[in-house]
Amino acid sequence: MTIAGVHDPLLGGMTCGSLLQQLQQIWDEVGESDEDRDKMLLQLERDCLDVYRQKVDQALIARTQLLQELADAKSELAGLLAALGERSFIGTPEKTTGTIKEQLAAIAPALEELWKQKQERIEEFADVQSQIQKICGEISGNLHISDQMETPKVDENDLSLKKLDEFHSQLQELQKEKSDRLHKVLDFVSTVHDLCAVLGMDFFSTITEVHPSLDDAVGVQSKSISDDTLSKLARTVESLEEDKKQRLQKLQELAGQLCDLWNLMDTPMEERSLFDHVTCNMSASVDEVTVPGALALDLIEQAEMEVERLDQLKASKMKEIAFKKQAELEEIYARAHIEIDSEAAREKILLLIDSGNVDPSELLADMDNQILKAKEEAFSRREIMEKVEKWMSACEEESWLEDYNRDENRYNSSRGAHINLKRAEKARILVNKIPALVDTLVAKTRAWEEERGIPFIYDGVPLLAMLDEYAMLRHDREEEKRRMRQDQKRFHEQLATEQETIFGSRPSPNRPLGPKKVVGPRVNGNGTPNRRLSSGAQSVRSANKDGKRELRPAAPVNYVAIAKEDAASHVSGSEPVPASP
Numbered sequence: 001m002t003i004a005g006v007h008d009p010l011l012g013g014m015t016c017g018s019l020l021q022q023l024q025q026i027w028d029e030v031g032e033s034d035e036d037r038d039k040m041l042l043q044l045e046r047d048c049l050d051v052y053r054q055k056v057d058q059a060l061i062a063r064t065q066l067l068q069e070l071a072d073a074k075s076e077l078a079g080l081l082a083a084l085g086e087r088s089f090i091g092t093p094e095k096t097t098g099t100i101k102e103q104l105a106a107i108a109p110a111l112e113e114l115w116k117q118k119q120e121r122i123e124e125f126a127d128v129q130s131q132i133q134k135i136c137g138e139i140s141g142n143l144h145i146s147d148q149m150e151t152p153k154v155d156e157n158d159l160s161l162k163k164l165d166e167f168h169s170q171l172q173e174l175q176k177e178k179s180d181r182l183h184k185v186l187d188f189v190s191t192v193h194d195l196c197a198v199l200g201m202d203f204f205s206t207i208t209e210v211h212p213s214l215d216d217a218v219g220v221q222s223k224s225i226s227d228d229t230l231s232k233l234a235r236t237v238e239s240l241e242e243d244k245k246q247r248l249q250k251l252q253e254l255a256g257q258l259c260d261l262w263n264l265m266d267t268p269m270e271e272r273s274l275f276d277h278v279t280c281n282m283s284a285s286v287d288e289v290t291v292p293g294a295l296a297l298d299l300i301e302q303a304e305m306e307v308e309r310l311d312q313l314k315a316s317k318m319k320e321i322a323f324k325k326q327a328e329l330e331e332i333y334a335r336a337h338i339e340i341d342s343e344a345a346r347e348k349i350l351l352l353i354d355s356g357n358v359d360p361s362e363l364l365a366d367m368d369n370q371i372l373k374a375k376e377e378a379f380s381r382r383e384i385m386e387k388v389e390k391w392m393s394a395c396e397e398e399s400w401l402e403d404y405n406r407d408e409n410r411y412n413s414s415r416g417a418h419i420n421l422k423r424a425e426k427a428r429i430l431v432n433k434i435p436a437l438v439d440t441l442v443a444k445t446r447a448w449e450e451e452r453g454i455p456f457i458y459d460g461v462p463l464l465a466m467l468d469e470y471a472m473l474r475h476d477r478e479e480e481k482r483r484m485r486q487d488q489k490r491f492h493e494q495l496a497t498e499q500e501t502i503f504g505s506r507p508s509p510n511r512p513l514g515p516k517k518v519v520g521p522r523v524n525g526n527g528t529p530n531r532r533l534s535s536g537a538q539s540v541r542s543a544n545k546d547g548k549r550e551l552r553p554a555a556p557v558n559y560v561a562i563a564k565e566d567a568a569s570h571v572s573g574s575e576p577v578p579a580s581p
Helices: 016-030 034-083 100-140 161-199 203-210 227-265 269-279 297-335 342-355 360-406 417-432 434-452 463-503 559-572
Strands: 540-543 549-552
Touching: 034 100, 100 161, 161 203, 161 227, 203 227, 227 269, 227 297, 269 297, 297 342, 297 360, 342 360, 360 417, 360 434, 417 434, 434 463
Parallel strands: none
Antiparallel strands: 540 549
């Protein structure tokens, strides 16, 4: 078994073959057996294979490292192109063949150029983001004009021109927002200046309390535009406008009091002219008051002192003023149908004024409170009072309709007959709505009483009692009408029987024998008429010239008057007196 030799000058001209021959000579001299020789040669061959295998492994590792470097370079190239948003690059090597080292050498210049371009792009991004961060800091109030900005962190994974354009667009929007905010700030500052002038306040201390940069001495670009500054400016303007509104309201109230006192005491025009600067804004709106110092505190205090002085002078006319307010109070209660003891109230006013134990202003204030409470009570009763008026009006129409229906000449062609006919048609519609109107009125009255815990009194009578009495009267009236129709029917039958006895035949059933509506008496168990209907609900039987009996319709009944009288009697505990028809 032989091993091929490789010539190497470092071995001094020795080769594997010469070394093998020398080894065989030694074995011959020693006398090694063939078996031992084969084992030694086999071992020698294995050692050589191990050496070759090590060298191959080392070569494979070196190649793998070079391939990894080439792959990393290509990956880095692709990453740079992706980060820069470039699909291709002019310096990208087109050669993708050749040895690994050749490919590495070809890609290196492109990487260097892209790295340089990446650094330039990073600087551009940092500059734009720095401006964005600065404006955002000014808007949020976390950054002042003189503060130093930290270098913003740039996302190196996306350095494309598209992303850079987005940042530029964002920067433009922020610059526009900054400009808009600056205009708002300047408008607020101008408004604060005008309001301070009208209110007589110090503009400098007011505006610098919001932010020191809002002073006129500070440049426009250096003024704060933060959300907090805008919010404080808005609150300041709102507060000043509210102060202006309240002061104007106060001044107008004082001007009104002055005019009332002047008119009460016939103050001459020369004295009134001293307060023209107060009364000139008496009817002005808030926006119309723009004169500097028009709403200053000292001016309001001056007007208050004048009102106080005049108040002290009006004591001599206290009775006249008090009685005028009492008359106003009585008028409110009268319109609301609330009964009060006016005579006792006036006597009390005289007693208080003559005793001198009450301050005139306190007495007037108390009467003003009474008037205010009376107006509130009248307002709470307004909806019910409107329905009461509708109910009473409907009852009047019902009474008129009954009277109209009893008129046998209502269809004659006399002047005004068509007008009465139209009114009757409307009255019938209105009368049909009375039950629903009463039910609604009862429900609202009960709700009103439950809410306030007091009964609803109408002219000294509980309204629910009136409505209950009315419902009973109406029910009794309907029952009486029904009985009257039955009596009329029996009367007609009796009359027909008498005529048949006299003339020998019955009259035609189609021939009317009397008025369509006949109202008869309501008779109780002992045969006496019902109290509620005794005032006009009875019908009268009388004899005609032939000596025969006939039914006459009763006069219309005023349900509301009877119900009100009965309800008042029930409340007082006395026996009700029938109302006159």
